[in-house]
Amino acid sequence: MEKKYCAIYLSGTGNTKFCVSKLIKLLDENAPIVAIEDDAVIHTVKTYENIIFGYPVQFSNAPKMVRDFILENKDLWRGKKVLCVATMGAFSGDGAGCAARLLKKCGAFILGGLHLKMPDSVCDSKLLKKSDEEKIQIIRHAEEKIERLVLQIKSGKFPQDGLSIFAHVAGLFGQRLWFYNKTKHYSGKLKIDQTLCVGCGNCVHICPMKNISLEGGDISTRGKCTMCYxxxxxxxxxxxxxxxxxxxxxxRAENYTNKLIISDR
Ligand SMILES: Cc1cc2nc3c(=O)[nH]c(=O)nc-3n(C[C@H](O)[C@H](O)[C@H](O)COP(=O)(O)O)c2cc1C
Structure with a gap:
């Protein structure tokens, strides 16, 4: 009998949402896919035994919001079977392992880990910037990897990206140790240029942490940014x-994934 899955994810710029959606649709067309900031997430996890859990890598770590979500709901994971999916711009070492270790501590069984390279989401850095063509190419490769792996997953063989001790060491010494302070707490460093801001409130509504508020035309932050961008x-x-x-x-991933779908027709 085919396994029943649900998918949960955190996604800032849409990469993880795209990858997890693609994966779960190929595994089980009717499976629910829920963002971790959505109220329905707890009920969804309680209902399903097999879970795809996706998130973006940040400085070779899982985002603080993801780590908190796991630990604040530690009773949720006992007996759950989880495939951790980490999307990244370049390198993470043990991106999938970061959440996998926490989930394991909370009693989950880790089915596997999947690393997917996607375009970089850091909009305010010159590093890793690519042309539109290159971005589409990167997304295509990620899609192909997902399609390939789904066949294996269906036959019970799960990818093990980022779960080995070597990956752990690479993630730790490659980046995480050096950037530990950036990911230890939520960030209070989000800057909103008041001279550019027109008070549209877009940021207020979309923030998964409810970190931004707009009162009487004044925009402010609460120092609880999970750096999702x-x-x-x-x-x-x-x-x-x-x-x-x-x-x-x-x-935004959808600007490129839409093009992909159109050009594939
Ligand atoms: C604050 C921050 C730190 C990041 N650190 C890394 C990193 O260490 N390694 C990496 O390969 N990508 C890194 N990235 C890139 C994202 O992991 C990547 O673009 C991811 O696919 C974004 O997913 P999303 O669109 O679902 O948010 C970082 C992105 C952000 C915003």
Missing amino acids: RCISLCPKKAITLVGKRIYQQY
């Missing part, structure tokens, strides 16, 4: 930055 990638005035000082290239 959703607000930064969607601000119509490019008024929001975090790591850098200005926007080089706003990135």
Whole structure:
């Protein structure tokens, strides 16, 4: 009998949502896919035994919101079978392992780990910027990897990306140790340029952490940014930055995945 899955994810600029959606649809067309900030997520996880859990890698770590979500709901995971899916711009070492280890501590059984390279989401840094063609190519490769692996997963063989001790060491010494302070707490460094901001409230509504508020035309943050870059990638005035000082290239996965679908027809 085919396994029943649900998929849960955190996604800032849409990469993880795209990958997890693609994977789960190929595994089980009717499976639910729910964002971790959605109220339905707890009920969904309780209902399903097999879970695909996706998130973007940040400085070779799982986002703070993902780690908190796991630990704040630690009773949820006992007996669950989880495939951790980490999307990344370049390298993570043990991206999938970061959540897998926490889930295991909470009693989950780890089916596997999957690393998917996708376009970089850091809109306010010059690093890793690619042309549109290159981005589409990267997404195509990720799609192909997913399609290939689904066949194996259906026959019970799960990928094990990022779960080995070697991957752990690579993630730890490759980046995580050096950037530990950036990911230890939520960030209070989100900057909103008041001279550019028009008070549209877009960022307020889309923030998964409810970190941004708009009162009487004044926009402010609560210091609880999980660094997902959703607000930064969607601000119509490019008024929001975090790591850098200005926007080089706003990135949204759907701008490229839509093109992919159209060009594939
Ligand atoms: C704050 C931050 C840190 C990141 N650190 C890494 C990293 O260490 N390694 C990497 O390969 N990609 C890194 N990335 C890129 C994202 O992991 C990648 O683009 C991911 O697919 C974004 O997924 P999303 O669109 O679902 O948010 C980082 C992105 C952000 C915003």
